[in-house]
Amino acid sequence: MLRIEARPEPSRRMLLATPFLAVLLTVVSGALLFALLGRDPLVSLHAFFVTPVSSLYGLGELGLKATPLILIGIGLAAGFRANVWNIGAEGQLVLGAVCGGGVALWFWEVDAPWVFPLMVVAAVAGGMAWAAIPAFLKTRLEVNEILVSLMLTYVAVLLLSALVYGPWKDPEGFNFPQSRMFGEAALMPPVVEGTRLHAGILVALAVALAAWLWQARTLSGFTLKVVGLAPAAARFAGFERRRTVWLTLLLGGGLAGLAGLFEVAGPIGQLVPQVSPGYGFTAIIVAFLGRLHPVGVVLAALLVALSYIGGETAQIEAGLPQAVTGVFQGMLLFFLLATDFLIRYRLRPVARRRGAEGR
Amino acid sequence: MTLKTTRRTLLAGAAATGALALPGSRLLATEQVKAGWVYVGPIGDHGWTYTHDQGRLDVEKALGDKVVTTYVENVAEGPDAERVIRQLAASGNDIIFATSFGFMNPVIRVAKQFPKVKFEHATGYKTAPNVAVYNARFHEGRTVIGTIAGRLSKSGIVGYIASFPIPEVVMGINAFTLAMRKRRPDAQIKVVWVNSWYDPGKEADAAKALIDQGADIITQHTDSPAPLQVAEERGVSGFGQASDMRKFAPNAQLTAIVDHWGPYYVERVKAVLEGTWKSHIIWHGLKEGMVQIAPYGPRVPEEVRAEADAVKQGIIDGTLHPFAGPIRDQAGELRVPEGQSLSDEELLKMDWYVEGVQA
Numbered sequence: 001m002l003r004i005e006a007r008p009e010p011s012r013r014m015l016l017a018t019p020f021l022a023v024l025l026t027v028v029s030g031a032l033l034f035a036l037l038g039r040d041p042l043v044s045l046h047a048f049f050v051t052p053v054s055s056l057y058g059l060g061e062l063g064l065k066a067t068p069l070i071l072i073g074i075g076l077a078a079g080f081r082a083n084v085w086n087i088g089a090e091g092q093l094v095l096g097a098v099c100g101g102g103v104a105l106w107f108w109e110v111d112a113p114w115v116f117p118l119m120v121v122a123a124v125a126g127g128m129a130w131a132a133i134p135a136f137l138k139t140r141l142e143v144n145e146i147l148v149s150l151m152l153t154y155v156a157v158l159l160l161s162a163l164v165y166g167p168w169k170d171p172e173g174f175n176f177p178q179s180r181m182f183g184e185a186a187l188m189p190p191v192v193e194g195t196r197l198h199a200g201i202l203v204a205l206a207v208a209l210a211a212w213l214w215q216a217r218t219l220s221g222f223t224l225k226v227v228g229l230a231p232a233a234a235r236f237a238g239f240e241r242r243r244t245v246w247l248t249l250l251l252g253g254g255l256a257g258l259a260g261l262f263e264v265a266g267p268i269g270q271l272v273p274q275v276s277p278g279y280g281f282t283a284i285i286v287a288f289l290g291r292l293h294p295v296g297v298v299l300a301a302l303l304v305a306l307s308y309i310g311g312e313t314a315q316i317e318a319g320l321p322q323a324v325t326g327v328f329q330g331m332l333l334f335f336l337l338a339t340d341f342l343i344r345y346r347l348r349p350v351a352r353r354r355g356a357e358g359r
Numbered sequence: 360m361t362l363k364t365t366r367r368t369l370l371a372g373a374a375a376t377g378a379l380a381l382p383g384s385r386l387l388a389t390e391q392v393k394a395g396w397v398y399v400g401p402i403g404d405h406g407w408t409y410t411h412d413q414g415r416l417d418v419e420k421a422l423g424d425k426v427v428t429t430y431v432e433n434v435a436e437g438p439d440a441e442r443v444i445r446q447l448a449a450s451g452n453d454i455i456f457a458t459s460f461g462f463m464n465p466v467i468r469v470a471k472q473f474p475k476v477k478f479e480h481a482t483g484y485k486t487a488p489n490v491a492v493y494n495a496r497f498h499e500g501r502t503v504i505g506t507i508a509g510r511l512s513k514s515g516i517v518g519y520i521a522s523f524p525i526p527e528v529v530m531g532i533n534a535f536t537l538a539m540r541k542r543r544p545d546a547q548i549k550v551v552w553v554n555s556w557y558d559p560g561k562e563a564d565a566a567k568a569l570i571d572q573g574a575d576i577i578t579q580h581t582d583s584p585a586p587l588q589v590a591e592e593r594g595v596s597g598f599g600q601a602s603d604m605r606k607f608a609p610n611a612q613l614t615a616i617v618d619h620w621g622p623y624y625v626e627r628v629k630a631v632l633e634g635t636w637k638s639h640i641i642w643h644g645l646k647e648g649m650v651q652i653a654p655y656g657p658r659v660p661e662e663v664r665a666e667a668d669a670v671k672q673g674i675i676d677g678t679l680h681p682f683a684g685p686i687r688d689q690a691g692e693l694r695v696p697e698g699q700s701l702s703d704e705e706l707l708k709m710d711w712y713v714e715g716v717q718a
Binding site: 057061064161165174175176177181196263266267268269270272273274275276277308309312313315316317319321322 | 395401429430431432433434435436437438439441442443445446447449450460461464484523524525526554707708709710
């Protein structure tokens, strides 16, 4: 018999090491899995983890895929630190795409330098407005923000559908549900020749840096942690919880909105019914994988982005099934949670007393 | 992409297909073709993607070691598709089949970067010198199954599970309704949109809801066999979609509209081999065999079989047009007068429903 017992103090060093340990365990189990499938584990792992980033284009794709995950992950992590559970970043992303894309369509034939900045403002405002709904309901009526933000995601997706199936449909598009292609002034050109990587990655990294400084060096950043870890102490210190709820939800919503704009003004170039393959939800995993720390979020976003792209390469180069992607992501989370558990708790063998079953 | 990667890909591909001919230096490009497929769903959907993959296997069977095929499944429509298509082009594929509407703009963009690679896009409308478009007249099959439903429905209510209101789907609903109401003028077609091409859970829920509303026949424009399985459980009837789904509903399936892509794929890959490939737009139906009707189920009596066969033959001969007037829309307004019928151009951008549709 084993008994689960809380450790008095989780080791700080292990807390930092476990994400890497989880990656290592995933790779080792992946190799085993490939071997069991009758594939050469080295070739398969190479196709999954190395080939995707062994060309300039591949690196660009990695950055492109990581950009929305970093932006959203940073915002969510700040909220999660303060025990504010914004699960609806996907909806806030969609609203950002709708508002920013709406500006692009409104000024479709205008080729002026102010179009894009206006789109940015609209997208951030749209994401914030969507996140303000759960913030308002939470602070005024104590309504659970998890449910409200999650349900609003579906509303946002349907709103986008209604627009691209209706008034925003491309008049020359044979009634297919997509908007016109945006004009030149509304698009984000690649920053590296020969890739699709746009300036969004620079913004994402700058946001991560700013968030790091904010959380490590300022009082309001510190407040987040106190409110999250010790609500009573926070109240005692005069930190207002209500303000924290508003701040983190607006931050998360604004950043998700920005991520949505970067998708439609970057690689997509128009509004379509589905502007995100679930970045808003994946970013939740990214935030936790990154230990809710801005630098960790950047690394985690890159890793998760690689796992998606690697899954595609593994299909093309090594003929592995698509399910491998899901298996890898699942293993990664499993090992992270398992190692996490083991640094907080330990298993103690307990001698079973005789006759215990007899009673 | 480097030469090394290309060769490894070839080896991996050759090993996967069991073709042992190693590409030597004397081999000319036209002696072996590499063909890639991009799928929107999993090949195990038993519907849309499954039939495209059957087509890919037909190409392997027909051309043997003259072809090496690759596929990538579950590719989200949007920015991810562009990366996958580009990767297939960069890794040496000579012809790439992109099998979903949402891959259209990505295909056009990648095609510009790879002028020597041939691209084939299913169900779209944009072509280029190296991009061909192919599509099937699925609605012809719906005219046949609508005929059967008109004879076999007792309640006169049919439940229609639909994906997205794009012209192809709208056209299908209308063709079905017209054919059914010709036999059963009071028939009502209740449509439920699930906003997905493949979501067995949602499709099954929609089927249950429709049966609860009195539908005794279920039909679908989504890709999984889930609605048919529900029909089998609840003792009502239904039609298979994209492939013969008899094994999921041996009693309930009245027949199925089967997509048959193999001959087209073989022809196009052969054209690349022979250097005769040209861009085109084709829209094939029952006549060419791209759309087929599966064997009838046990619940279809002899006289109904004969009537359905006659309708099918009429479409093949050209004596029966699925959209021949008089056709009234939902508001009761006469859209197509007696003696006229809708042209292909009008059908391809259809955005209105005929009388009897509750969508």
